[in-house]
Amino acid sequence: MVSLFQSQSQSQGSFDPGEDCAALARDLASPVIPGHWDELRGGVSDGGAGAPLAPLWDHFFRLLGSGGFDSLSARQQQLLQQIHDDGVTYNVHADAAQAVRAWSVDLFPLLVDSASWKQISTGIAQRAALLNTILADLYTGPQRTLKEGLLPPALVQGHPGYLRALHGHAPPGNIWLHIAAFDLARGPDGVWRVVNQRVQAPSGLGYLLENRILISRLFPDAFSHLKVQRLAASYRLLMDTLLRLSPGGVGSRVVLLTPGPYSETYFEQVYLARYLGITLAEGSDLTVREDRLYLKTLRGLEPVHVVLRRLDDSFCDPLELRPDSMLGVAGLLQAVRAGNVLVANALGAGFLESPAVQGFLPKLCETLLGEPLKLPSLPTWWCGEPGVCDAPMDDLRAWVIKPVHAECGFEPTVMASLDYGQLPAWRERVQSSPALVTLQQYQPLPHVPVWSNERLAARAAMLRVYALSDGRGGWRVLPGGLVRTAPRGGNTVSMQRGGSSQDAWIITGDAVDSSTLLPEPMRPQDLINHHRVVTSRAAENLYWLGRYCERAEFSARLARITLRALSGDDDLGPAVCDMLDQWCRSTGLVEKEAPDLRDNPQGFEHCVVRGLVPGQHAGGIVQNLQALGHAATQVRERLGGDHRQWIASATALELLPTASRREELQSAQALRGLEQLTEVLSAITGAQTDRMTRDDGWRLLSIGRHIERLLLLGQALAVAFRSGAVHSDSGFNLLLALFDSTITYRALYQKRLEVPPLLDLLMLDRENPRALGWVAQTLRARMARLPGEAADKEALIALAPDPDDWHLPELCTHTQELHYTWLDLALTQSIDLAWRLSDEISRRYFAHASLPDRTLGGY
Known part of the structure; x- marks a missing residue:
């Protein structure tokens, strides 16, 4: 269709690739649901199509080049291939069938003009300063917010995120928040509003970087001509601030504390650590000795002075916080109180993530900062105050019911998505436990253009932006963001439930910042004794990766030898039967209860074959492969793409097809499966010996x-x-x-x-x-x-x-x-x-x- 349109224009002598691409975008774009803001057209949707494009989007499509719309599908394939090559993943705990999936990025970015960004960045910087002031007041100040009723004590001190163990402790520079994230949505009136705020361990900075690299390469002309502001200066500010405030000074060791490979955003944690040039560490990599934090490495214990954490408060220290946590570091709070380590963000900010806090921010801002709140929140009410939620209860479908904290026992629920028959149960829930409930006014999410199934479609979206502290009381809002989009037809943004993402391009009217995070060029003398830090946890998993690889190879070879020997015509004799029997039992190829090979060769052979089926018994090849996969997952960042792929193939290989049910065919099928496994294991060995x-x-x-x-x-x-x-x-x-x-x-x-x-x-x-x-x-x-x-x-x-x-x-x-x-x-x-x-x-x-x-x- 596109090529036909272009050829018709050319035949009439009026073909302008840029102008025609913009016209095509206008004509082909799907209409947006009435009442939602339409980012492509720059206004609230009336449900119709064909309206003029917003100026920025018109400019964007004019810059597609001579390939025009015909090039978009090819760019989409390039994008998917690059995601695969980079190994960008997202762990989907909501999908047991596909726990790890490729990161989803849409081809188009979100375009934010300079006027809108000025409003957003000014308001977000103010909010970050306000939240930091609230924390300082509650933990080390006069607690004015509680004494003057600016925040209800029950909402603060009754929240599990308020940590009494840190009352009276001030972090270095009195900076509680080094990174604050805010989820924004543009309403039907075109005004950006804050929906959520994340201040414990905000995620997304790594994916944001990856999205920027992916999308800017696909649209280099548009990225350059539109004057999209760059990101590196903000990340440099983050690192400079951490090092300047560090108890260990400029030469401090900084680690990024990760929950580990099973965290849904583990890829971006690895990516961000590499980009910032810091060590990725799990809780088991760290230890506290005499109120000081150390990194366990092969070269001994090395002091750690700064922890950039991606772990929620309650998991950080099993000694003083959540005792069942296997992710944190015992004694971390004591090291923090002793002033020997800076943790960013500071522990104890979790209660500010409660949606209920949003309703109190306007008054808090006027009282603590002496100015009105510049960027509004969605109207929000905490039902724990008597009578506050009586009026909203009359029209419950206009609201979203949100839990005050994660332990309230229910998920945020859009009342407009429910049948009228379901509303009485929710009214009863609110009335029976009002202190656990927050009501936030429902707002239709804005729709952004996406390229889906070779069509220009629209999806509901939310923009996450980040404020970074400069360590001196000022804040810089990173000029970009992570856009998260809802699945087709949905109005709820969730990466766990099929959502996708976009890059956010902030259009600047000023010069584009050319800063880089690359360090100064290294001198030859700088390379003396330079070595890559290997944490003890990574070393242990690599050690066991080697052992399980060897064990799997040996077991596969032994299984093949045994099945061939048992299916052959030679008389093995008692001694050889005893040898094979002992070999198979000692390596777990057969269970202890398996019949004796000398007395029952067929029964023994059946046990060897059965051991190749997952779940049949707890040892042997299947268990070795599962352990191999687990060890590889723990050191994913140290393995090449092919290496990881071969390990994934080995662990997913079906050694004995389930369709094979005739006993006389099972040994032959098992041998074919073992031969395939041997080939894959040989590739893994080659990667380890020749590519690492x-x-x-x-x-x-x-x-x-x-x-x-x-x-x-x-x-x-x-x-x-x-x-x-x-x-x-x-x-x-x-x-x-x-x-x-x-x-x-x-x-x-x-x-x-x-x-x-x-x-x-x-x-x-x-x-x-x-x-x-x-x-x-x-x-x-x-x-x-x-x-x-x-x-x-x-x-x-x-x-x-x-x-x-x-x-x-x-x-x-x-x-x-x-x-x-x-x-x-x-x-x-x-x-x-x-x-x-x-x-x-x-x-x-x-x-x-x-x-x-x-x-x-x-x-």
């Missing part, structure tokens, strides 16, 4: 793999000799296959199935990566490069088996009963040392137990 930077984290991953390989191969070799299976042709060959050394052995020794060359290849060969000697040698070399004092590392290396202590003549010595005493002793000692080594690595590098004083940074 050889830093301390990678060394722990490699150490984990080699400890696991030493344990698994050592135990398998011991069983093969103790059972006597190695002395039969089938047992000998099965052992070579399990060590993945069949081709090498045959190339060296052809068909000579003898113990001395076998032990030479599987125990002593320093060029065979499956030989225990190579594994032990590599393990010792990896540990030699771990951080720490030389004496400490020597003590650690001493726990690893030394292949120089193994000698082939001794290993081949046996009794008349073919008991290999020296071999059995060497294997037993190696296995025992591997377990002890694992425990010591955990104690030294992950738990930091009994650390010497020098690791405390001199404190």
Whole structure:
């Protein structure tokens, strides 16, 4: 249709790509529901179409270029591909079937003209200053707000977000809020109003940055010609303020405290930490010692002076706040009170997020700041005051009922969306528990243009903007925002329930700020001893990622060997049956209750196959893959896109199709599934050995793999000799296959199935990566490069088996009963040392137990 329109215009000699694109946008845009503000047309909608575009949008569409509307679908595909390539995700807890989904960004930005932005930014800066003043008054001031009845004491002190444990404590610079977020909506009258405010741990700054990068690249001409204000100066202000107010001074360590990978906005937390150049840390990465906060790293405990948190107050300290929290840091409040750490935002601001507070802000502003509130809120009433909500109850459908806090037991509900028969129950709820209820006047949300299914449509939207403190009493409103849009036909904005997002372009009439967050160029001397910080939690998860990768590979190989052996025509014999039985039980491929292989081969085979189906038993390959996926999730930010994708493929692979129900086909189907899994696991191993930077984290991953390989191969070799299976042709060959050394052995020794060359290849060969000697040698070399004092590392290396202590003549010595005493002793000692080594690595590098004083940074 678009191309036809253009060709017709060209044939008439009047084709102007820009003018015609604007005309097309006007004609093709979907009409907006009557009574809602229409951002595309710049006015309240009457439900009709074809009205002129707002000047900014007319200009935007004129700047699409010669491709015009025909280019929009291609740009949409570029956008989706870039989101995929960047791995931008959002954890959707409301959707159990798709807990992690790609971040949703619309192609078009929201355009805000300079006049509207001036009104917004002035009003938001005032509100941020007001909220900071309220906090100072309540925690360290005369509590004028309570004494003069500006805020009801029950609303403040009865709110779980008011923290009595911090009464009397003032944060550095008396700055309680370093970041304040406000959700805005434009009403039918064109006035922007505040709907919500977020002051504990506001989210969105990372997604806002990602949206800006994505969309500005797709419309470079429009971004430049419209003079869109840039964002970097605001982020630099945030970091400069934190460092200036930090108890540790300009050289302070700053961490971003995250709830972890299962947080719905984990991607943006990783992204923001990288952009700001600070360390991403979970609560388990931090510890408090003698009222000081430390980051647990492989190089010891490193002092932390600033915490930029994305964790709500109640979860931050299980010692003094929520005792069941696994996300916070025990003793954090005491470190805060001692003045040794700055937490941004300061703890204790949670009660200000209550929608009930909105109704008291106009009077608070006049009293505390001496001026009227410049940016209005939606009319809001707290029902805890007698008689306040009597009138609104007569017309309940004009209101939204919101809980005063999260523990009230119900979700915000738009009364206009309910049937009249449902209203009496809500009236009863309000009347029975008025102190838990806030009434906020319903306002139709504005509609913004979106590109959906190759059409210009409209969606209800809300704009989140951010005020940043300069640390001196002033506030800068970040010139941009995160636009959240409702699903098609909806009027409730929720990313958890199918909503999307947009970039917000603030059009400036002044010069565009060219600031950058890039630091000064590094000098060669700055790079001396420069290393990437590896937290103990990340190192531990990398260590276990390595172990589970190795365990999964070994289990898959063993399962294939076992199923092929059981389905073959060869008579395995009692010794080989015993060997396979012990191998499978020790690795969890079959349950302890599985029938004995020697007595019931078919039943045993069925148990091996059944173990490939999720939920059949608690061990084996499926459990290893689940643990592998969990460990990878914890260190997502350290893995490349392909690496993450292969791990996701491994954990999602269906080893035995559910459609396979005929027993005679199950082993063959299982073997095909295991072959697919082996290919994916090989790709994962390749990514780890060939694509990861050889830093301390990678060394722990490699150490984990080699400890696991030493344990698994050592135990398998011991069983093969103790059972006597190695002395039969089938047992000998099965052992070579399990060590993945069949081709090498045959190339060296052809068909000579003898113990001395076998032990030479599987125990002593320093060029065979499956030989225990190579594994032990590599393990010792990896540990030699771990951080720490030389004496400490020597003590650690001493726990690893030394292949120089193994000698082939001794290993081949046996009794008349073919008991290999020296071999059995060497294997037993190696296995025992591997377990002890694992425990010591955990104690030294992950738990930091009994650390010497020098690791405390001199404190």
